[in-house]
Amino acid sequence: MAPQVTLYSHPGSPNPLKVAILLEALNVSYEVINREFANDGPNGMKSAEFLKINPTGRIPALVDNENGHVVWESTAILTYIADRWDTAGEFRGKTPQERSLVIQYVSYQISTFGPALGESLHYLFNHPVKDLDRSVQERNHKELHTQFAFIDSQVKGRDWIALDRFSIADLSIVPQLVYLTQYDGLSLEGYPNLQAWVARTIAVESVKKGYKSFPGQADAATAL
């Protein structure tokens, strides 16, 4: 039988990993099709064929193979999957209050933590004259440590960041934290609540399974 959804992705990227983890958690079958960065060739994110799926030329993008619906931007994708297959609200929240807490942290990841990570990764991978001025990256890392301290405060005395159980909020933030430690050399030392939360999250079965679809990313446990 054809998989229920197709996830357009890149093996080394944390944004599609969030989507894969939620699909695993909800037992939705999926295939992963990888697209290359900065490439307008047939397998590229900027190819005419892929731009028809996601006009921003980025991953992730999702096609629902049961009805042909296409959606891009990870928050919209997570929301669509939750609307379709998490009708009980296990991962997205059961009440308006729960849902607002989940979307609060997902919004935080997209608007605050993700862009801070993006600045740092831009410097790491693309900055043309990085050896001339380390102060740019020092500033980026200072901002990321501010966010680590904030997240640490949010999970203090709690098992999960938004709800009394693992939710879309946890799976939105943790892969990005893991990614920073693996690619940007940042350490989570000094943030004990955050570290304990990352350990809890990467031990969740759906998170472990999600990582298996992303062999380009090292074992999440190396973050600790």
Ligand SMILES: N[C@@H](CCC(=O)N[C@@H](CS)C(=O)NCC(=O)O)C(=O)O
């Ligand atoms: N806000 C978007 C961000 C998507 C994004 O920036 N994806 C990166 C990989 S994680 C990408 O495709 N970069 C390629 C590019 O910008 O050309 C989302 O949450 O889906």
